[in-house]
Amino acid sequence: MRRTLIAATVAALALSLTGPVAAESAAPAPVVTRAGLDPALVAGRGARVAFAEQEAENAATNGTVIGPGRDAYTLPAEASGRRAVRLEPGRHVEFTLPASANAITVRYSIPDAPGGGGITAPLDVTVNGRDRVTMTLTSQYSWLYNQYPFSNDPGAGLLHPDWWITECSCVPAATTPPPVIPKPFRPSHFYDEQRLLLKRTYRAGDRVRLTAPAGSAAAWTVVDLLDSELVGPPKIELLAASVLAFGADPTGRRDAAGAFDRAIAFAKRKRLKVYVPPGTYQIDRHIIVDDVTITGAGSWYTIIKGRETALPRPAPDGSTHTGVGFYGRDAADGGSRDVHLSGFAIEGDVRERIDTDQVNGIGGAMSDSTIDGLHLRHTKAGMWFDGPMSDVRITNNVIVDQIADAINFHTGVTNSLVANNFIRNTGDDALAMWSEKIPDTGNTFARNTVQSPVLANGIAVYGGGDNTISGNLIADPVREGSALQVGSRFGAEPFTGRLDITGNTTVRSGTYELNWNIGLGAIWFYALERDIAADVRVTGNDFLDSTYNAIMLVSEWSVKDLYAITNVHFKDIRVDGTGTSVVSARVKGSATFENVDARNVGAVGVNNCGSFGFPATGSEFSLTDRGGNDGGWLAPWLLPNTITCDDRPPVVPPPAPSPWRGGRR
Structure with a gap:
């Protein structure tokens, strides 16, 4: 009975979010978006990608549009653009291809199993009513519950009953009588995505229909979006050490880790590349890389998969599991150098968050290295680097469906670049510079797209010096963070030198902070452990459709008299829509504003x-x-420091963003 009640509650999360059921209609003209918006509104920002994004709510359907909605722990909030389409068995959604394509990616959600752990369900794919292929969807990598670090069990009690929670405005363990906390508690991480190479190349105007078939094990299937792409032929490397020559099984039936090790050793002796031909390769542990180039046939063709495996005893770093990943040597052992990885996919098997586990797609320390054109999903973090290390270039990758971060520069990463990467559905900061113990300096995060980080921020900088965040597109953060954060927290070294945040666009950003019961800004500065006093330049950014504030500067109540935020300069900013204020200041300090239009x-x-x-x-x-x-917005009576404190004004949802007349000054 308990599991039945939990299953009914989980199903109700989606079934209660109903909108009008669309009548059967002819396929409309394709509506291509970026981050759920007209591409013209975000031109020049974010990654240049090979696929065209189409939101399900803009397609033809006889299903039900859910949303819009931004409340955490709901399906609309985690959907791109905050809307999606729910299909009951027998219902469909149909997309019109905007250009020739032979591959699609479907972002979706299906229910969890009553006791957690996920289910599988079919989704039929047809083009122009023919060429049916059935995808097998899964929720085995979705549906987390409860408080950090979360649980896969929808029936679990509070992980931290000694923490204050907003649901009862109390500390449950210290409250008499104890509050009744509904289960499942705080469900999240609803979505996953799958890729499919179609049987042939289809033309612009052809219709791709996704149908939840009658008799599906899923009571409902939510389709968020479809990406369509024209994938080129596999890349072939003739002058290279092929892993097949060393015994790798391209069917994925036999473990290939030893064959990869042998190919790497041979290639290093002969100064050759390692080539991984088309196929699926099973690897259930780390592959250690140093002074080697490994290239695949392309991320659609070369797939390296691995199961998460329990270790017989905890490793020295605290890991209790291992899994597929390419790791540089530890920084304490000198790290790795001259590593070049390109043209393959890594598919992990991480379903729970254990922060001590090294189950990331790429890890360790790699200096003077490049990582290009990978597709990473279902690992804990896509790439987590523990420095000191320098001069790594991370470009043109797709990182999706992570339990934690997409890319984290942790401890003394310097003079490195993260550019033109596409990131969707992370379980923590999508991109982060974390200067714990040793500052990160001279790094640039440029022209990346971040969509729907379920927890924390799109891009976060924790301490360090002379770093740059430029030209990025960040959309739809869900909870306990926002699009951009500058924070003195997590034991980070102080900010020094200059921090440039230039030419970025945020969309539908600013989440509700449950612990504070207030909304956050699309960009927020947080002085928790020390002052933020470096030269911070926020220039040429667009803040579109912010749920609460566009800009927030804040400290924790317990340290509000200790730390300040100063020397922050905002210039050439466009604010198009805020639910509340343009600026919210909850800290002592100062900032300057020039050409900030709202x-x-x-x-x-x-x-x-x-x-x-x-x-x-x-x-x-x-x-x-x-x-x-x-x-x-910046009337004379507000200057320089008029008290206008109202942390919880009524939220007025702004109209959708629209073109801004005239160019920048």
Whole structure:
């Protein structure tokens, strides 16, 4: 009975989010989007990708459109664009191809098993009513519950009953009588995606129909979007050490780890590349790489898969499991150099979050190295580097469906580049520089696309110096974070030198912080463990359709009188839509504003609480108007430090973003 009730509750999460059932209709013209928006609104931002994105809610369907909605722990909130289509068995959604394509990616959600662990269900794919192929969807890598570090069990009690939770506004373990906490508690991480090479190349205008067949084991199938792509032929390397020559099985039936090790050793002796031909290769442990080039036939053709495997005893680093991954040597052992990885996919088997486990797609320390054109999914973190290390170039990768981060530069990573990567559905910060113990310096995150990070931030910088965040597109963060964060937290070294945040676009950003019961800004600065006093330049960014504030500067209540945020400069900013204010200041300090234009602002332009001392002289946070701030949001009466503190004003959903007349100054 308990499992039946839990299953009914999980199903209700989707079934209650109903919209009108669409009537059967002719296939509309294709609507291609980027981050759920007209591509013209985000031109020049984010990754250049080979596929065309189409949202299911814009396609022809006899299913039900769910959303829009931004409340955490709901299916619409985790969907791209905050809407999707729910199909009951027998229902379909049909997309019109905008260009020739021979491959598709489907982002979807299906229910969990009553006791957790996931189910499988079919999804029929036809083109123009013919050439049916059945995809087998799974929820085995979805559906996490409860408090950090989460659980796969929908019936589990609170993992931390000694933590304050907003659901009862109490600490359950310290409350009499104890509160009744509904189960499943805080379900999340609903979506997964699958790729499919079609039987042939289809033309623009052909219709791809996705049908949840009658009799499906899934009571419902939610389709979020379809990406269509024209994939080129496999790449062939003739002058290379092929892993097949060393016994690798391209069918995936036999373990190939030893064959990869032998091919790498031979290639290093002969100064050759290692080539991994088309096929699926089973590897259930780390492959250690140093001074070697490994290339595949392309990420659609060369698939390296692995099962997560329990270790007989914990490793020295605390890992209790291992799994497929390419790792440089530990930094303590000198790290690896001259590693070049390209043209293959890594598919892991990580279904739970154990932070001590090294079950990442790429790991260790790699200097003077490149990682290009990989497709990573179902690992804990796509790439997690533990420095010191320098000069790594990470480009043109697709990283999806991660339990934690996509890419993290942890501890002393310097002079490195992350550019033109596409990231969707991470379980923690999508891109992060974390200067724990040793600062990250001289790094650049440029022209990446981040969509739907389920937890934390799209891009986060924790300490370090002379780093740059430029030209990125970040959309739809869900909870406990936002699009961009600058934070003195997690034991990070101080910010030094200059931090440039330039030419980025955020979309539908700013989440509700459950612990504080307030909304966050699309970009937020957080002084938790020390001052933020470096030269921070926020220039040429667009903040579109922010759920709450566009800009937030904040400290924790317990340290509000200790730390300040100063020397932050905002220039040439466009704010198109905020649910509340343009700026929310909940910390002592100061910032300057020049040519910050805002429209469709839901509340007073500046929510200035300072550090909550409310002195007669005004707020402890000051704003300097350097001119050109249009839209009436920075009125003279607000300057320099008028107290306007209202942390929880009514949220006014703004209209959808639209083109901005005129160019930048």
